[in-house]
Amino acid sequence: MAPQVTVDSINARVIECQYAVRGEIVILAQKLRQEIQAKPEAYPFQEILYCNIGNPQSLGQKSITFFREVLALCDHPAILAKSETQALFSADSIERARKILDQIPGRATGAYSHSQGIKGLRDTIAAAIEARDGFPADPNDIFMTDGASPAVHMMMQLLIRSEKDGILCPIPQYPLYSASIALHGGTLVPYYLDEATGWGLEVSELKKQLQEAKSNGITVRALVVINPGNPTGQVLAEENQKAIVEFCKEEGLVLLADEVYQENVYVPEKKFHSFKKVARSMGYGEKDIHLVSFQSVSKGYYGECGKRGGYMEVTGFGADVREHIYKLASVNLCSNITGQILASLVMSPPKVGDKSYESYIAERDGILSSLARRAKTLEDAFNKLEGITCNKAEGAMYLFPRINLPKKAIKAAEEVKTAPDLFYCRRLLNETGIVFVPGSGFGQVPGTWHFRCTILPQEEKIPAIVTRLTDFHKRFMDEFRD
Numbered sequence: 001m002a003p004q005v006t007v008d009s010i011n012a013r014v015i016e017c018q019y020a021v022r023g024e025i026v027i028l029a030q031k032l033r034q035e036i037q038a039k040p041e042a043y044p045f046q047e048i049l050y051c052n053i054g055n056p057q058s059l060g061q062k063s064i065t066f067f068r069e070v071l072a073l074c075d076h077p078a079i080l081a082k083s084e085t086q087a088l089f090s091a092d093s094i095e096r097a098r099k100i101l102d103q104i105p106g107r108a109t110g111a112y113s114h115s116q117g118i119k120g121l122r123d124t125i126a127a128a129i130e131a132r133d134g135f136p137a138d139p140n141d142i143f144m145t146d147g148a149s150p151a152v153h154m155m156m157q158l159l160i161r162s163e164k165d166g167i168l169c170p171i172p173q174y175p176l177y178s179a180s181i182a183l184h185g186g187t188l189v190p191y192y193l194d195e196a197t198g199w200g201l202e203v204s205e206l207k208k209q210l211q212e213a214k215s216n217g218i219t220v221r222a223l224v225v226i227n228p229g230n231p232t233g234q235v236l237a238e239e240n241q242k243a244i245v246e247f248c249k250e251e252g253l254v255l256l257a258d259e260v261y262q263e264n265v266y267v268p269e270k271k272f273h274s275f276k277k278v279a280r281s282m283g284y285g286e287k288d289i290h291l292v293s294f295q296s297v298s299k300g301y302y303g304e305c306g307k308r309g310g311y312m313e314v315t316g317f318g319a320d321v322r323e324h325i326y327k328l329a330s331v332n333l334c335s336n337i338t339g340q341i342l343a344s345l346v347m348s349p350p351k352v353g354d355k356s357y358e359s360y361i362a363e364r365d366g367i368l369s370s371l372a373r374r375a376k377t378l379e380d381a382f383n384k385l386e387g388i389t390c391n392k393a394e395g396a397m398y399l400f401p402r403i404n405l406p407k408k409a410i411k412a413a414e415e416v417k418t419a420p421d422l423f424y425c426r427r428l429l430n431e432t433g434i435v436f437v438p439g440s441g442f443g444q445v446p447g448t449w450h451f452r453c454t455i456l457p458q459e460e461k462i463p464a465i466v467t468r469l470t471d472f473h474k475r476f477m478d479e480f481r482d
């Protein structure tokens with residue numbers, strides 16, 4: 001029999017799905033890295049500078065000591081019985097590990113847990129949400145997942161019945177959303193963030209897109225908001241959030257609040273407010289709005305992407321719907337226990353007076369202040385380049401500069417059947433080793449071109465990135481200037 005599985009015979013939705021963060025430009029970078037290793041003398045640079053993915057620890061960021069001590073002790077409880085442990089681990093790490101192990105059936109991190117996650121850890125997370133927001137949180141509303149990604153997939157799986165169901169998504173958006181909507185056979189209904197107002201989210205734009213979708217026979221089920229924004233880095237003003245909550249309530253839309261960057265706010269004039277807090281402060285409770293809030297251990301100051309931890313807080317759904325969400329979670333049995341423990345730790349870190357508090361705060365603030373400096377340095381560098389404008393990164397981990405490409409460059413891109421921003425990023429990669437993701441991978445106003453750069457390379461590497469980029473950009477513009 002000839003091979004039966006061909007591209008023509010696999011699920012068309014898989015073919016339609018795109019995920020640029022690890023797409024073409026990154027695959028090229030990996031090939032280039034191998035070529036450099038094989039023939040270093042053939043290249044003007046020896047190192048690929050990955051600025052494509054929000055993966056802090058792959059670029060040298062250290063993990064948080066207290067979190068790792070607790071994880072180590074939980075994963076190998078025999079250490080707790082050893083006399084030397086007292087000298088190697090802080091007293092509060094030992095105490096926290098013992099408390100967590102007592103919450104795990106069989107005190108075994110190798111066992112399956114409840115499909116929503118270990119109850120005691122959900123108690124901790126719910127208490128932390130209450131302390132953060134000042135409003136009650138129910139541990140039974142928490143579904144712990146292997147990062148925020150599977151939680152997003154679960155909600156898309158629940159809400160999308162056919163291509164007639166639409167999900168309102170920001171443009172530019174983090175392509176998990178467009179990919180998940182495609183995989184589940186739904187329709188992405190775009191709403192454009194306004195670059196001129198620092199990526200503002202106007203409710204008038206939401207209403208316009210909702211009406212247009214309805215006129216095309218699309219039933220819009222939910223609204224995705226990413227706050228702080230990826231790739232755009234804006235932090236929503238509380239008044240804006242109130243208008244968004246009102247819109248979702250009025251239109252009966254599920255509010256999918258992606259808050260994985262809630263700890264990443266760099267500007268003093270902005271503060272993170274959860275959509276749960278905003279909705280409750282407006283007097284809207286369980287019966288008024290469907291709200292799902294996503295959190296992850298991959299971002300913040302912890303950057304524990306590889307540990308795959310996170311949760312969604314699911315509120316406002318009836319018990320009958322909740323049963324089906326639980327059933328979806330149970331199909332995957334449970335999320336990994338390390339990720340669950342870590343999710344409870346990032347939501348409930350050392351407090352004032354705890355033995356580890358001083359060292360924890362020093363690590364946390366050291367990372368966040370460095371991220372803020374890197375964001376500013378790169379933003380300033382981009383704004384000095386000919387034809388490039390870059391909004392401030394108020395939060396998150398990215399900058400998303402706009403590049404006004406000369407017509408000659410756009411023509412050259414068309415001649416090689418490449419999107420102009422990918423053309424620029426490919427030339428940048430081949431000439432400098434710097435990996436940006438083209439704006440096409442996130443969506444942008446037609447006719448505008450952007451690229452996304454993370455603020456994650458360690459501070460000592462930033463000057464080299466700025467120098468290589470600046471020199472390249474000048475050569476590129478000299479070659480293609482109209």
Ligand SMILES: Cc1ncc(COP(=O)(O)O)c(CN[C@@H]2CONC2=O)c1O
Nearest residue numbers: 053054147148149174230260296298310
């Ligand atoms: C807005 C947003 N939501 C969810 C996720 C998924 O996170 P986890 O599944 O790891 O919890 C990411 C990851 N950020 C991607 C990954 O790195 N760069 C990005 O843009 C994200 O940026």
